[in-house]
Structures are given as C-alpha cells and as structure tokens.
Amino acid sequence: MDLRQALQRRVLVADGAMGTLLYGNYGIASAFEALNLTHPDTIRRVHESYISAGADLIQTNTYAANRLKLARYDLQDQVTAINQAAVKLAVQARQTADHPVYLLGTIGGLAGDTEQRVQQATPAEIEASLTEQLTALLATKQLDGILLETYYELPELLAALKLVKAHTTLPVITNVSMLAPGVLRDGTTFADAIIQLAAAGADVIGANCRLGPYYLAQSFEHLAIPATVKLAVYPNSGLPGTDTDGQVVYDGDPSYFQDYAERFRQLGLNIIGGCCGTTPLHTAALVRGLTSRTLVAQTVQPQPRQTPTLTPTPGQHLFLQKVATQKTALVELDPPKDFETQKFFKGAQRLKAAGVDGITLSDNSLASVRIANTTIAAQLKLTYGITPIVHLTTRDHNLIGLQSEIMGLHSLGIEDILAVTGDPAKLGDFPGASSVGDVRSVELIKLIKQFNSGIGPTGKSLKQATDFRVAAAFNPNAYRTTVSTKSIARKLSYGCDYLITQPVFDIQNVIALAEALKADHLHVPVFIGVMPLVSRRNAEFLHHEVHGIRLPATVLDRMAQAEQDGNERAVGIQIAKELIDGICKYFNGVHLVTPFNRFKTVIELAEYVQQKNLTPTA
Structure with a gap:
C-alpha cells in the first residue's frame, strides 16, 4: 500500500x-x-x-x-x-x-x-x-x-x-x-x-x-x-x-x-x-x-476563534507629530563614561530649555564602555521630563538580551528606539570583546514592532500591546544613492517609522537623498545628522578615520584657515548653520550630534533650528 x-x-x-x-x-x-x-x-x-x-x-x-x-x-x-x-x-x-x-x-x-x-x-x-x-x-x-x-x-x-x-x-x-x-x-x-x-x-x-x-x-x-x-x-x-x-x-x-x-x-x-x-x-x-497501532479519531470539533483585544499604552512621540509640519531638532548625547553625571544632566536640562524635542542616547558608541543608556533614559524621562530615544545595538545583545531590553523599555514608558548594529567591538576599550550580532538591525526593527501587537518572542500574549516607534540609521554619504534608497525601502518594509542619518558635511548629499526618496515614492520622516566641527584636527580625523564620513575639500580648507585665524569654533558653528539652512529646504528634521560634550555649541544650533519655525526658509 x-x-x-x-x-x-x-x-x-x-x-x-x-x-x-x-x-x-x-x-x-x-x-x-x-x-x-x-x-x-x-x-x-x-x-x-x-x-x-x-x-x-x-x-x-x-x-x-x-x-x-x-x-x-x-x-x-x-x-x-x-x-x-x-x-x-x-x-x-x-x-x-x-x-x-x-x-x-x-x-x-x-x-x-x-x-x-x-x-x-x-x-x-x-x-x-x-x-x-x-x-x-x-x-x-x-x-x-x-x-x-x-x-x-x-x-x-x-x-x-x-x-x-x-x-x-x-x-x-x-x-x-x-x-x-x-x-x-x-x-x-x-x-x-x-x-x-x-x-x-x-x-x-x-x-x-x-x-x-x-x-x-x-x-x-x-x-x-x-x-x-x-x-x-x-x-x-x-x-x-x-x-x-x-x-x-x-x-x-x-x-x-x-x-x-x-x-x-x-x-x-x-x-x-x-x-x-x-x-x-x-x-x-x-x-x-504503543499499546496498539489503531488510529484514535479526533473528537474536538472547530469552535469560533476568539481574538483578544489588546490596547497599546499610549506613547507621546511628540517629535514625530511635530516633524510633519515644523522644523524639529533631536540631539545625540553619549552617556557618561564615569559616575560623575551631574554635568550630563545639567546639559540635558539646558537642551530641553533650548527647545530640543528629544535626546538620542548612544549605546556604547565606538564600542567604548559607558553607563547603560537605558538607565540614563529612565532618569531623563522620569526625573527631568525629557523625551529619550534609546539606541539599541545588535552588537551587545543576543536575542534573549534584546527582547529583555525591549520589554524593560516599555515598562519604563520609553517607546522610542533607534535600531542599529553598533560600532565593531574591536574598535573600543576591549578589542578582545566579540560582537554578538544574532540579528541584523532590520530584523531588530521587525522584532520591536512585533511587541506592538502584544505578542512576545515565543508568540505568547504579553497581556498588553506596546507603542514603539522605531528609527533606522542611514548614511547619506554613500556614493551609490540608488543602492542606499533600496536599503531604506527594506527598512520601511520591516516596520521602520523614521530615519536618523549619519552626519553630513556636503549639502549635495542631502539634495541627492531628497530626490531619491521622491523618485522612489518613499515617504518617511528624516532627521539629517549635523555634527559641528570644533577644530581643524577634528575635521581631518572625521574625514580620514571615521568610516562613512567624508568632508568636502572646501570644508577642510575653511577649518585649516580657521586654525590659522584662531576662530575654529566659530567657523565650525557657521558651517553647521549653513548645513542646517540647506537641510531645512528639503527636510524638517535635524539630528545634532554633540561633539565632546560641548553643550553650549549644540544649544546654539538647537535654538537656530527652532528659529526656522519663526522665519520660514524661502
């Protein structure tokens, strides 16, 4: 038979x-x-x-x-x-x-x-x-x-x-x-x-x-x-x-x-x-x-399926609501490397007063050990009323740790995450450390968004739906914009809600990104990265040693001249403002990266972004 x-x-x-x-x-x-x-x-x-x-x-x-x-x-x-x-x-x-x-x-x-x-x-x-x-x-x-x-x-x-x-x-x-x-x-x-x-x-x-x-x-x-x-x-x-x-x-x-x-x-x-x-x-x-090989018939007949109704905890995401119509500034901060946190939190309070709409917290950037950004995020939110956007890396967490972190963030009422791979472990304080990498950043996005359905990692109900909004990182400095645009489409398909880019120093890259998004009919909020230069050496380092960043020759020349003139900080801020002017012609979002914890510089730029809402760009 x-x-x-x-x-x-x-x-x-x-x-x-x-x-x-x-x-x-x-x-x-x-x-x-x-x-x-x-x-x-x-x-x-x-x-x-x-x-x-x-x-x-x-x-x-x-x-x-x-x-x-x-x-x-x-x-x-x-x-x-x-x-x-x-x-x-x-x-x-x-x-x-x-x-x-x-x-x-x-x-x-x-x-x-x-x-x-x-x-x-x-x-x-x-x-x-x-x-x-x-x-x-x-x-x-x-x-x-x-x-x-x-x-x-x-x-x-x-x-x-x-x-x-x-x-x-x-x-x-x-x-x-x-x-x-x-x-x-x-x-x-x-x-x-x-x-x-x-x-x-x-x-x-x-x-x-x-x-x-x-x-x-x-x-x-x-x-x-x-x-x-x-x-x-x-x-x-x-x-x-x-x-x-x-x-x-x-x-x-x-x-x-x-x-x-x-x-x-x-x-x-x-x-x-x-x-x-x-x-x-x-x-x-x-x-x-087996006492017998005789088949035992099924006796249970189909019953109507009942789908539980899960109500998500309402999140704020006010910066995402604002960026649809107004110029919006986010600021990236690195959590402290030691237990002296007073300066950090004072700086964060000043940023809030300057009109910053949210603070993104890196996750051991450059693979250097810092206080856990989830702990800092909880203090910013619960003590100071500041909206944190937590970077979550696939480098430092296996699948168990990632999902535990996601559940912990929701429990703290933190619903904004930037899903990133993270800098290679060998770059940092412990070059012998290994990167985990159980999943890619796009899969982390999908994993986070699954929690919004009230479903946990094993498929079991969490008894409550989350309300995460997830950002994906993007490098507009890439040479092949078409390929990069395809990567954006893939991230959107996995559930990405908005983009935060690497710092740009050439406005032509911003224009190319805007045109590519329009040509491919990709509609997504974008926060373009701006990092104010602090010196000629800082500019040379970024250009020659940081992967994915290149500075135009005109910017390098201006910083070299500024070193001779003794006004490097002022020129660095002026370059950043010019970039913000160009960005605001195409995008509403600006992501300011704080160099060396120089809060005064970033506060000046954050206020400059807010002024755009009072004086619209022509």
Whole structure:
C-alpha cells in the first residue's frame, strides 16, 4: 500500500534526529548533508539503525541541503548531488527492513536560520532554492512523500507547501516549530495554523523541534480542528544542556518517550517520531510504548476563534507629530563614561530649555564602555521630563538580551528606539570583546514592532500591546544613492517609522537623498545628522578615520584657515548653520550630534533650528 493508504489504517512511527546523532555519537560537526557524499556508510548505518528500531518512516539526510544553506560551506553547486545521494542511501537502508518502510524527502525551513546570507535572501531566491532542492529529490522517483519540517513562520510554510504541490502529487507532511506550546512565534495559534495548512492541501500537519514531549502533548490537547485532519509529532528528547566544552548536548532518557507514545496516540496522532537529541533507542521506546497501532479519531470539533483585544499604552512621540509640519531638532548625547553625571544632566536640562524635542542616547558608541543608556533614559524621562530615544545595538545583545531590553523599555514608558548594529567591538576599550550580532538591525526593527501587537518572542500574549516607534540609521554619504534608497525601502518594509542619518558635511548629499526618496515614492520622516566641527584636527580625523564620513575639500580648507585665524569654533558653528539652512529646504528634521560634550555649541544650533519655525526658509 502507498503512504496515504497506510496513514488511513494505522499509527506510523517515524525515525529521529540525524544531525545531533551524528554529532553526539560520531563526533561529526561539519555540514551533515555533505556526508551523503563523503561518508555514505555512516549515513546508511543511521538509517538502518532507525529501521531496526522499528521506524515505519525514515527521512532523507537533506534538511539543510539547499543552495542558501550549503553556501556557508561552499557546497552550493552540489545541491543535486547531495540530495540524490541522500535518497540513494535511504533506499539502500530500506532494503534491509523486515517491515514496510516509507521514505520522505526532507526540506527544512529557512526563517530560523541565523546565517546572514540566508536572512538576506529575497523571496525569489528562497523559491529558487526550494525548487532546486525539490527537483533533485523528485528526480530520483524513489520517494513516498515530502516532509517540510522546522518552519517557524506560517507564511513561509504555506508558500513552500504551495510550491511542492505544484510539482508533485506525493503526500506532503508539514511541521511547524513552536517556541511555546500551542502558539507560533508570530502569535498564530497552533490550531489556526493547522486549519490553514489543511485548507492549503497538506496531507499531514504537525510540530517538530524546540519542545519536548511534555509541551508538545499540551499543544495537541483540545485542538479545535476538523476531525479528519491527520496529525504528526516529532518532539525533541528534552531541553538541551551544555557539556564541559560548552557544546550543546541532549540527555533525555528514551524511557520518557515510551511513556508518551500511547498518550500521543490517544490524542489522535497519525505519525509519532523524534527530533533533536533523539536516537534509535528513542524510536524503539516509542514502538514499545504503543499499546496498539489503531488510529484514535479526533473528537474536538472547530469552535469560533476568539481574538483578544489588546490596547497599546499610549506613547507621546511628540517629535514625530511635530516633524510633519515644523522644523524639529533631536540631539545625540553619549552617556557618561564615569559616575560623575551631574554635568550630563545639567546639559540635558539646558537642551530641553533650548527647545530640543528629544535626546538620542548612544549605546556604547565606538564600542567604548559607558553607563547603560537605558538607565540614563529612565532618569531623563522620569526625573527631568525629557523625551529619550534609546539606541539599541545588535552588537551587545543576543536575542534573549534584546527582547529583555525591549520589554524593560516599555515598562519604563520609553517607546522610542533607534535600531542599529553598533560600532565593531574591536574598535573600543576591549578589542578582545566579540560582537554578538544574532540579528541584523532590520530584523531588530521587525522584532520591536512585533511587541506592538502584544505578542512576545515565543508568540505568547504579553497581556498588553506596546507603542514603539522605531528609527533606522542611514548614511547619506554613500556614493551609490540608488543602492542606499533600496536599503531604506527594506527598512520601511520591516516596520521602520523614521530615519536618523549619519552626519553630513556636503549639502549635495542631502539634495541627492531628497530626490531619491521622491523618485522612489518613499515617504518617511528624516532627521539629517549635523555634527559641528570644533577644530581643524577634528575635521581631518572625521574625514580620514571615521568610516562613512567624508568632508568636502572646501570644508577642510575653511577649518585649516580657521586654525590659522584662531576662530575654529566659530567657523565650525557657521558651517553647521549653513548645513542646517540647506537641510531645512528639503527636510524638517535635524539630528545634532554633540561633539565632546560641548553643550553650549549644540544649544546654539538647537535654538537656530527652532528659529526656522519663526522665519520660514524661502
């Protein structure tokens, strides 16, 4: 009988992990899919072990065998060879079985991958990568079905399912991955995901990875789905730990799987297998734990879906309201490097009195250690009534820390963030420190805006929606404005609300930016950076040593002459005012960068910006 017929008649036991098994038992820590070519006997033995343990379903060693993921090992041109070798090895292993064994061609999701080239892939590149792998698998004509597994985002899985069904009539099993029981990380409930996947034509719908038997069993309880839907579960062996070398390890006892096997059957599961940390011992335990292979019908029928109403905490964002019609000044300050903060807060109060609409707080700029900007922001807001815009870097925080910081900012009533990568760690006080970089700045924008839906990092409700407005950094000094404009469009697509630029010293760059935004119909508030020069040496340093900043020869010459004349500060302020004049012809927002904590200079420029509202620029 074929796989569809088998699914109608009995519960099927699937195999378990490939990657963690190869790493834990064989000490292999390379591209696991490449082993289909380099170590075929090892892969064949793994399949044979699962079959001997009683697996009715085995999957090809092709989870990450696509062009995008193989590129990290420079194996992108071996997609076809790797996939077809995987099928050949699984077929050879199946020939040793003393019971019917069905073969699934496995294709893994991309959304959970942290590799930059994968994260930056366009929809067209993702579709091409999936098509190439699928074509290679199907060309063998040896598969009984396709397994789409470890998909964190439902839209990606729906798109993959649609593409697979356009190329084959084989049954398709679709597995989502959840960070918390019963809900995907975008807030979609598991039940809703099942209903949508069933409507899209999936033959079996389930969950794999991340969670162990305990939480996945919870996810399948009381599902409000059609009774005819076929279900699959592939839990991890349990939660991972680390060994003495810091490597991730799993030590879940196979007997625990034996205890859950019958429970999964009673919940109406059609396929029961394993994921990370599982071994043939876990598969054998599942077989022993099943008191029967008879299917248990789903008894829970669909119920009306109730969507909770979340009300965001109202934020001020007054500077964003103002910049739509008036000239608006923000000022960037570096938090203090020591515990003498009196001068800093006095300066901030003077800036507020000068009409500054908000203070942006850098996050260890130039990778130099300073007081945490979130702490300074809280004091500015709660003690002095000043609007802070907090820089949040991907350099200093992993995904856990980023989300904790976001939640903390909301708890303090701080709802304005500039999402940035941050200067490289090696530039600063501790050149041996490492940059984290779990996500790019655009992904940080998306992450922050997810909180505005009242959905946390695991997809669970936060019981309250945030009201963050997120800025993205932009360098108008780039030589290729067209490319930079594309980057703006990408940031807007991720949820960016406004732009804060690097300091400019050439008004032609401002004009080019204004024209590019207009030509591409990109409508977004922009705060153009202005940094007053304090000396000729300061100008030379910025021009020659700071990445992304170039000063026109006329500006360098003026500062050199000012050094001879002894009026460098005055000339620096005059250049800044001329830039502000030019900026205000095209944009309403000015972002003043404070040089060396010289509050007096920036206050003069902030007042100059405010005067523009009294005397409109011609």
